[in-house]
Amino acid sequence: MRDVLRSVVAFYTTHFLKCTIIPLLILLVGASYARFIVLNDYLVSYESDCDPYTESCFEGCEDDTCTETYFYSIIERHASEIYQLCGPDVLECDEAWECQEGVQTCSITYCDPSEEAEDVCVSLIEDES
Numbered sequence: 001m002r003d004v005l006r007s008v009v010a011f012y013t014t015h016f017l018k019c020t021i022i023p024l025l026i027l028l029v030g031a032s033y034a035r036f037i038v039l040n041d042y043l044v045s046y047e048s049d050c051d052p053y054t055e056s057c058f059e060g061c062e063d064d065t066c067t068e069t070y071f072y073s074i075i076e077r078h079a080s081e082i083y084q085l086c087g088p089d090v091l092e093c094d095e096a097w098e099c100q101e102g103v104q105t106c107s108i109t110y111c112d113p114s115e116e117a118e119d120v121c122v123s124l125i126e127d128e129s
Helices: 002-014 016-038 079-086
Strands: 043-049 057-061 069-078 106-109
Touching (some): 043 079, 069 079
């Protein structure tokens, strides 16, 4: 029995780093899998439509040459809430584009000219003619 105990202690003393890193790595991968895949416990942010005539919007370009621009705001919420509301396809779900009452974490961010660069924010005024 003592010989077995001595060989186990000798193994752990010579391979101490492997014996601690491998179990910790397995625990880290398992915890990450449970959080991100099973529970969907992370925040997502995505662009939403924005009306530059009534709100201060971010301006984005469709391509590198910026021939077509679009206006957007940013919605941030939990992935699990979106999955419960819409299922796997967010783009076809109307509930994903607005914050409902009773939702704990949901925010719509509009462009703030005092915090962003001047060329990023857009607010347009309708012609009264």
